[in-house]
Each structure stands twice: as structure tokens, then as C-alpha cells.
Amino acid sequence: MASLKKIARRSFLVGSAAILGGVAFGTYKYHQPAPNPLEPGEGKAVLNPFVFVDQSGVTLIAPRAEMGQGVHSSWAALIAEELDVDPAQVTVIHGPAAKAYYNSAMMAEALPGRGYNASDFQHSLGQVVGNFSKFLDLQVTGGSSSMKDGFTRMRLAGASARETLKEAAAQRLGVSRALLETRDGQVLAPGGVTLSYADLATEAAAVDPQEAELRPAAQWKYIGKPVPRIDMLAKVTGTAGFGVDTRIDGMKFAAIKQNPHFGAGMRSFDASAAKDMAGVDQVLDLGDAVAVVGSNTWLAQQAVDAIEVDWEPAAYPETTKAIFAEIEAAFGDAPNSTMRDDGDVDNLPEGAELIEAEYRLPYLAHATMEPMNATALYSGDRLEIWAPNQGPTIVQKSAAALTGLDPEAVHVNTTYLGGGFGRRIEVDYCNRAVQIAQKLKGTPVQLTWSREEDMQHDYYRPGAIGRYRAAVQDGKAVMVHGKIAAQSTTQEGAGRMLGLPMSGPDKGHVDAAFNQPLAIPNFRVEGYIAKPMIPVGFWRSVAASFNGFFSDSIIDEMAHKADRDPLEFRLELARAEWEPAAKVLETVRDMSGWSGKTPEGIGRGVALVYSFGTPTAQIIEVADRDGEIAITKAWIAADLGLAVDPHNVEAQLFSGLAYGLSAACFGEITFDGGAVEQENFPDYDAMRMPSMPAVEVAVLQEQKHMGGAGEPGTPPAAPALANALFDLTGKRARELPLSRHFSFL
Amino acid sequence: MSKTLRINGETHEVDLPDDVPLLWVLRDEIGLTGTKFGCGVAACGACTVQIDGEAMRSCQLSLGDIEGEVTTIEGLGTPDNMAKIQQAWVDHQVAQCGYCQSGQIMQAASLLADNPTPSDADIDEAMQGNLCRCGTYPRIRAAIHTAAKMMQEA
Numbered sequence: 015m016a017s018l019k020k021i022a023r024r025s026f027l028v029g030s031a032a033i034l035g036g037v038a039f040g041t042y043k044y045h046q047p048a049p050n051p052l053e054p055g056e057g058k059a060v061l062n063p064f065v066f067v068d069q070s071g072v073t074l075i076a077p078r079a080e081m082g083q084g085v086h087s088s089w090a091a092l093i094a095e096e097l098d099v100d101p102a103q104v105t106v107i108h109g110p111a112a113k114a115y116y117n118s119a120m121m122a123e124a125l126p127g128r129g130y131n132a133s134d135f136q137h138s139l140g141q142v143v144g145n146f147s148k149f150l151d152l153q154v155t156g157g158s159s160s161m162k163d164g165f166t167r168m169r170l171a172g173a174s175a176r177e178t179l180k181e182a183a184a185q186r187l188g189v190s191r192a193l194l195e196t197r198d199g200q201v202l203a204p205g206g207v208t209l210s211y212a213d214l215a216t217e218a219a220a221v222d223p224q225e226a227e228l229r230p231a232a233q234w235k236y237i238g239k240p241v242p243r244i245d246m247l248a249k250v251t252g253t254a255g256f257g258v259d260t261r262i263d264g265m266k267f268a269a270i271k272q273n274p275h276f277g278a279g280m281r282s283f284d285a286s287a288a289k290d291m292a293g294v295d296q297v298l299d300l301g302d303a304v305a306v307v308g309s310n311t312w313l314a315q316q317a318v319d320a321i322e323v324d325w326e327p328a329a330y331p332e333t334t335k336a337i338f339a340e341i342e343a344a345f346g347d348a349p350n351s352t353m354r355d356d357g358d359v360d361n362l363p364e365g366a367e368l369i370e371a372e373y374r375l376p377y378l379a380h381a382t383m384e385p386m387n388a389t390a391l392y393s394g395d396r397l398e399i400w401a402p403n404q405g406p407t408i409v410q411k412s413a414a415a416l417t418g419l420d421p422e423a424v425h426v427n428t429t430y431l432g433g434g435f436g437r438r439i440e441v442d443y444c445n446r447a448v449q450i451a452q453k454l455k456g457t458p459v460q461l462t463w464s465r466e467e468d469m470q471h472d473y474y475r476p477g478a479i480g481r482y483r484a485a486v487q488d489g490k491a492v493m494v495h496g497k498i499a500a501q502s503t504t505q506e507g508a509g510r511m512l513g514l515p516m517s518g519p520d521k522g523h524v525d526a527a528f529n530q531p532l533a534i535p536n537f538r539v540e541g542y543i544a545k546p547m548i549p550v551g552f553w554r555s556v557a558a559s560f561n562g563f564f565s566d567s568i569i570d571e572m573a574h575k576a577d578r579d580p581l582e583f584r585l586e587l588a589r590a591e592w593e594p595a596a597k598v599l600e601t602v603r604d605m606s607g608w609s610g611k612t613p614e615g616i617g618r619g620v621a622l623v624y625s626f627g628t629p630t631a632q633i634i635e636v637a638d639r640d641g642e643i644a645i646t647k648a649w650i651a652a653d654l655g656l657a658v659d660p661h662n663v664e665a666q667l668f669s670g671l672a673y674g675l676s677a678a679c680f681g682e683i684t685f686d687g688g689a690v691e692q693e694n695f696p697d698y699d700a701m702r703m704p705s706m707p708a709v710e711v712a713v714l715q716e717q718k719h720m721g722g723a724g725e726p727g728t729p730p731a732a733p734a735l736a737n738a739l740f741d742l743t744g745k746r747a748r749e750l751p752l753s754r755h756f757s758f759l
Numbered sequence: 760m761s762k763t764l765r766i767n768g769e770t771h772e773v774d775l776p777d778d779v780p781l782l783w784v785l786r787d788e789i790g791l792t793g794t795k796f797g798c799g800v801a802a803c804g805a806c807t808v809q810i811d812g813e814a815m816r817s818c819q820l821s822l823g824d825i826e827g828e829v830t831t832i833e834g835l836g837t838p839d840n841m842a843k844i845q846q847a848w849v850d851h852q853v854a855q856c857g858y859c860q861s862g863q864i865m866q867a868a869s870l871l872a873d874n875p876t877p878s879d880a881d882i883d884e885a886m887q888g889n890l891c892r893c894g895t896y897p898r899i900r901a902a903i904h905t906a907a908k909m910m911q912e913a
Binding site for chain 2 (some may be wrong): 381662704
């Protein structure tokens with residue numbers, strides 16, 4: 015057992031040996047440390063896969079994509095906490111694609127159970143199961159998992175680095191390591207001797223990595239406090255390097271035109287007008303797409319626009335209506351899952367009042383501000399890729415398969431991401447750059463998609479239908495029976511990402527529907543899976559983005575049917591099930607001065623959704639301005655258990671709200687002739703300065719387990735707004751976007 | 760077509776067709792990548808620069824039509840010598856993904872040059888063309904108010 019524990023420590027895992035020995039997942043294979051991907055250079059100590067020290071100081075490899083969520087800064091704070099350096103003095107880089115950088119927290123989400131009621135044992139187990147992602151080389155950023163993943167691993171990396179540097183100093187000075195201390199990037203020895211980490215780097219490289227206990231929370235200097243973001247200066251001065259900012263000597267610029275009918279081929283194209291246009295070097299046939307390479311992105315784009323293409327037609331239903339008919343047809347199959355089945359939902363309790371509702375939500379695009387792009391250089395036996403991506407090992411593996419190179423010959427450089435939201439966990443845009451680079455052997459090439467190409471070639475949030483039967487009796491919720499049908503992001507997306515067929519009950523598909531912390535005696539949730547049609551993917555908060563709307567909307571309808579205050583109604587249900595969920599409701603109630611009454615022309619709505627480990631309550635206030643709706647104010651309370659940087663968590667929560675409101679008000683991807691109808695921001699708009707409400711955020715840290723930050727702010731936004739509109743107008747919105755039925759300022 | 764441009768106080772000779780938008784002259788020809796491509800149709804504001812102090816969408820300005828001094832985010836201030844408005848952005852920890860922020864800052868700087876003490880309504884009006892998918896608007900608003908104060912006190 016001791017040796018297993020040591021191996022686990024070495025690979026920065028914390029699953030205890032006792033648990034490892036006791037579960038089926040605890041085989042040795044998963045616990046072999048992944049090889050250290052960092053090659054030490056002269057005068058440089060690579061202390062572990064996350065920290066290296068050289069003459070310029072301490073560098074942290076934070077192998078999670080910095081896409082705005084602040085992961086680089088928060089991981090720097092975690093390392094700094096143990097290493098005794100100022101986080102602002104730590105250089106943070108994305109690092110290479112490597113097995114050592116697997117995400118241990120993300121796979122843990124796949125464990126059975128509702129999450130909020132998991133025991134400590136299950137949470138530890140989750141960390142062990144997280145090892146599966148190492149086995150699958152899953153170096154990904156997503157699922158609001160980075161802090162859960164890094165919280166222990168980064169501190170262990172910092173502690174190990176500190177003790178190793180101290181050991182190097184002890185050997186040089188001929189004193190016991192126990193007599194040494196560390197402060198501000200230096201080892202302090204008795205008699206006022208100080209040695210900087212940089213000075214010790216070479217010697218530390220020759221010392222065996224040392225282990226150390228983690229410091230108790232009472233000693234923390236950085237964790238739990240706002241730490242200035244290390245990417246801020248670059249991002250306000252235009253010097254941060256995004257994917258599109260990659261500049262390599264001799265680099266060409268490319269534009270692309272892909273089939274608007276997903277997955278279909280290209281019959282022929284006519285590039286006679288394009289090939290002689292200004293700035294054009296080459297027109298390339300990519301088999302199922304056509305690209306132009308030239309001296310300037312815009313000139314290449316003009317030329318690609320001038321190419322006439324005869325596309326193969328779509329092999330799936332061609333209109334929104336026909337696609338939704340297929341989603342509806344899934345209800346006729348046996349359910350894929352019944353993740354909650356409490357009591358009896360088949361018989362209406364005696365004297366209860368029945369509510370039946372069907373909700374329909376559209377497909378959605380991610381619309382990151384930075385359009386899809388990647389840069390690649392192929393030299394025959396080596397491929398280098400520069401890309402704003404959320405999954406470097408997936409990029410690497412996919413490019414290797416495409417070129418026939420060994421994965422080791424594919425070098426992935428992760429730039430800053432101009433928004434991710436789940437779109438950049440896909441690798442289609444990288445593969446396209448690789449295809450072009452292969453035809454330009456020896457010449458680096460940057461492919462940038464037009465906004466139109468980006469909008470019309472996404473992996474979309476699936477359109478979804480929720481059919482609910484619910485009942486109230488004597489002012490109380492007595493039954494909820496939800497049936498949810500949509501294409502499965504888990505089966506299609508994870509299957510695509512891992513190259514593995516996915517089957518069995520799909521928990522992700524019904525997330526934020528079956529696992530809501532509400533005490534309802536008769537409660538069943540069934541998931542139905544529609545056949546693959548439109549490419550679907552991971553959109554901020556994934557299935558919780560539609561299930562949160564279904565499950566909170568029905569609760570609001572029940573509250574009104576029961577003639578109860580909607581907040582008090584939810585509070586009663588939450589209090590009886592899980593206290594932290596009740597606490598976030600009480601917090602928004604108190605922050606907003608909720609009284610259950612609003613003056614003429616003002617409406618308020620509340621929503622509560624538990625997702626990604628975090629209960630989140632929101633209240634939204636709307637005002638009638640001469641028939642137009644203004645969203646004037648929002649209050650958010652979320653309990654993350656522990657917030658590494660509360661100021662950054664606040665930003666993530668209102669960002670999640672803005673993303674959710676954008677979709678709720680305006681977001682809709684529709685289809686005609688098998689192609690997406692929306693092209694650009696004028697027909698796929700989002701919250702803007704005047705439409706964004708003023709926001710107050712409360713970050714609670716009371717529940718026992720660590721919750722996510724990036725996603726939980728999104729699911730409650732749409733139901734809170736729809737509930738507010740009901741309060742204002744008496745009109746119940748069961749479809750989104752709301753701009754179909756309401757006019758927003 | 761050869762054309763002389765004044766950008767951030769420096770002179771640049773460029774040889775490109777007249778219809779190439781300024782955005783793509785800056786990014787792909789001159790190498791000033793702080794100005795971003797977002798939509799190409801003046802609907803997002805990521806490409807905002809100033810021409811003689813006025814905020815303009817560089818994706819809609821053809822090279823042949825450019826007259827006057829161009830200022831990009833790189834010309835507003837540098838990491839070692841930030842403009843007050845950039846300092847206000849740091850103080851409020853505004854940026855998340857950061858991709859739209861060059862355009863937001865250039866638009867806001869132009870607003871403050873015209874109106875040193877903008878109200879919330881003035882900010883709504885001036886900033887409505889600048890999209891931020893991370894939804895950083897509350898902190899952008901706060902940073903503009905702070906920058907206004909910093910500039911008043913200077």
C-alpha cells in the first residue's frame with residue numbers, strides 16, 4: 015500500500031491507497047505516473063511536469079486553456095501558495111500536449127449519482143475515477159473542472175518543488191533541510207544566508223523530487239483572496255497572443271469554404287474567377303472543401319467567396335421543422351435513462367391539480383469572439399500546430415491520424431483563446447489547417463474562418479424538447495415527471511473526441527433535470543435520445559443549458575398554480591433536500607429585497623439550478639418601457655464550497671448569466687435546405703452594453719465540496735428571465751428565444 | 760497600389776489593392792495584431808481603431824479611403840506605459856478572454872475624449888456596437904467611470 019501511495023503522490027493524485035485498493039478502478043495501470051514531458055535545459059531544473067525553475071525565475075505549466083476563465087492566474091496562486099513566491103512573479107505558459115496533463119476532475123463527473131448528495135467517499139472515488147482520463151490522454155479544459163482538478167495537484171506540485179529546492183540548498187550548505195525556510199522565491203538558511211530559487215536551479219535538477227504535506231487552510235496567503243490576473247496587462251494593451259495573432263516567418267494566409275450540408279461531400283468547383291484575383295497564390299481542393307492560400311486573409315477570403323461549388327446535399331432532415339419532428343419521434347422509443355424515479359408518477363395523487371407543459375429550445379451556436387482558426391507548418395516528418403484549443407492531446411492525436419505521423423512528431427502550441435465555451439474542444443478547425451499545411455510542405459500557413467463559416471460550421475447546442483407532467487396539492491409540489499428528448503452531446507461529442515463508441519444510460523443528457531436538489535415525493539426524469547442529425551457539441555453548461563430551463567420553468571408554473579410565492583415555494587423544496595440550495599435562494603432573496611410583490615410595470619423572476627457541483631440562484635428584474643422590455647437588474651448567489659479567487663468567480667458567474675441571457679433573448683440556429691440560416695452577429699445577436707442588466711453577485715463558500723464556476727451561471731438565466739416576464743405580462747414562455755414573443759430594448 | 764499611412768505616429772508604406780480594409784492591412788501586412796477580426800461586417804466592434812481620434816470600424820475602411828492619423832491599441836499605451844484608461848481596465852480586472860477588449864478600449868477612449876464625464880446612458884449609447892461574448896459589460900462600465908475620474912484628476 016505504501017508504494018501505491020507514493021506513486022499516487024508522485025503523479026500528484028490524492029486518491030488514498032485505502033480507497034485505491036478497495037475499488038475496481040484501482041489497478042496499477044491507471045496509477046503509473048505519466049512521463050514528464052519537459053526536457054530540462056542547461057541551468058534549468060524541471061522539478062515536476064508543472065514547475066520549472068531557471069535563471070529567469072519560476073515557470074508554471076498550466077496545461078488548461080486560458081479562455082477567459084482565469085485558470086492561469088488561479089493555478090499560479092495554487093502553486094505560489096506552497097512554493098512561497100509572489101503569484102505575479104510566476105510566468106505561466108500553456109505547455110505542450112502531454113499525457114501528464116490529463117484532467118482528473120472531468121471524468122469524475124461521469125460517476126453515477128446526483129452530485130449534491132454525494133458522500134466524501136464518493137468524492138474521493140471521483141478523483142480515482144478521474145484517472146480514467148489519464149488513461150485516455152484526456153488533456154482537456156471543460157466541465158467547469160479546472161479548479162477541482164488543479165486544487166490539490168497544483169499545491170502538491172508547488173510543495174514538492176519547494177522541498178526539492180530546499181534539499182538542493184541543504185546539500186550545498188551542508189545543513190539539514192529541516193533548518194531551512196522559504197520566502198519570496200528564496201531559501202533562507204540560519205545565519206542570514208539566502209539563496210534564490212534561480213541560483214539553486216541546476217543543483218535542484220540533480221536532487222530526487224521531494225514530497226511534502228500540504229499547508230492547512232489557516233496558513234493560506236493567496237487562496238480565497240483576489241489575485242490580479244496575470245493575463246490582464248497583455249489583454250488591455252493588445253499584446254496577448256491569440257490564435258489569429260500567430261506570426262511565423264514566411265507564413266501564408268488561407269480562407270476556406272466548407273459544405274453547408276454537414277458531413278456531405280463536394281461534387282465539383284469552379285475557381286476560374288478566383289485563381290487570378292489579387293493576392294492569391296493557390297486554390298486547394300480539400301476533397302470536401304475548397305481553400306485559397308495567399309498573402310492576406312481578406313484577399314484569400316474574397317477569392318474563396320468567388321469560387322462556385324456544387325455541394326452534395328444533406329443526408330438528414332433539411333428544415334428546422336423536420337429536424338424537430340425527429341427529436342419528437344425519440345419520445346416513441348424506450349427511454350435511454352431514468353436517472354431519478356422516486357415514488358409514483360403514473361397515478362395522480364388524489365385531489366392534486368395537474369399541469370402539463372411542453373418546452374422547446376433551439377439549436378445554438380457558440381459564436382466565440384475569435385473565429386475558428388489555426389496555424390500549421392508541415393515539413394514531411396514533423397508537424398507544428400499553433401491553435402487556440404481546449405484539448406491539445408486531441409488536436410495532436412487527430413493531426414497524427416490525418417498525416418500518418420507519430421503523435422510525438424506533432425507539436426501543439428496552445429495560444430490564448432478568444433472565447434472557448436466548449437467550441438474549441440473540437441478539432442475540426444485544426445484539421446483543416448493541417449490539411450492545407452500538408453499541401454504547402456515547408457511553408458507555415460494560417461487558416462482563419464470567416465464569421466459566416468464559423469456560424470454555419472459549429473458543433474451546436476442541440477435543440478431539445480421537454481415534456482412535463484406535474485402536480486400540486488394544498489400548496490405543495492407532489493409530482494414532477496419530465497421527459498427530455500434531444501440529440502446526445504455525450505454520445506456524439508465524447509464519442510468523436512475519444513474515438514470510442516458511447517452507449518448506456520447517458521447521465522449528461524439529463525444533467526440539471528434529474529439531479530435538482532428539490533424534495534418532491536413523486537419525481538421521475540427520463541432521457542430520450544434523438545438520432546444524430548446536426549453536429550452537436552459542448553456548449554457552456556452542456557445539457558444543463560436546456561434542462562435547467564425545463565426543470566425550473568415547471569417549478570415556476572407549479573408555484574403559480576398552487577398560488578404560492580415562487581421563491582418561498584422553491585425554498586421549501588430545497589430546504590427539505592439540501593441546505594446549500596436553500597441558502598443560495600435565501601441569499602438572493604435578501605440581496606434583492608424580494609417581497610413577492612412588484613410595482614406596476616416591473617416584473618421579477620427567480621430560478622434555482624444545480625449544475626457542475628454548484629447550486630446557483632438568480633433573480634432577474636424586468637421593466638416595461640412603452641411596450642418594450644428592459645432587463646434592469648440581476649442578482650446571483652452561488653455556493654462553490656471553496657472559491658480560489660472570489661473576484662474571478664464573480665466574473666465567471668455574471669459572464670455565465672450574460673451567455674445564458676444572450677441565448678434566452680436572441681439565440682436561435684435554424685435550418686433550411688440542410689444549411690444553417692444564420693450568418694453573422696446581425697442575425698445571431700447577444701447581450702450588449704445597453705441590454706445587459708446591472709448585476710450583484712454573492713459567492714458563498716459553505717457546502718462541503720468544491721463546485722465549478724464557468725458554467726453554473728448559465729442555466730438559471732433563461733428561466734429566471736422567462737419567470738420575470740411571466741410576472742410582468744402574464745405570458746408564459748415555453749419556447750426560446752424570447753425575442754419571438756417579446757420585444758427587448 | 761502604394762499608399763502611405765500614418766499609424767501610431769509612424770509612417771508605413773503599403774502596397775496592396777485599394778479595397779483591402781484597414782483591419783487586414785494592420786494585421787497581415789504591418790503586423791499590428793492588437794486590432795482584432797470578429798465579424799467583418801461592423802457588427803461587433805472588435806476591429807475598432809481611431810482615425811484622428813474618432814472610433815471607426817477598421818473592417819469597413821478601405822485602404823484607398825484612409826486619410827488622417829490612425830491610432831490602434833498599440834498606440835494608445837504599452838505594457839510599460841499604459842494609458843489611464845488601460846490602467847482603469849486593469850484596476851477593475853475587466854478582461855476575461857480579452858479578444859474584444861482592444862476594440863472596447865479604443866471605443867471608450869474615443870467616448871472619453873468627446874465626453875469626459877459620461878453618464879450610464881452615454882456609455883450605453885457609445886458602447887452598444889462593441890460585442891463581448893464573455894459579458895464583461897458591468898466591469899467595462901465601471902472602468903469607464905474610473906477612467907473618467909482618473910483623467911479629471913490628472
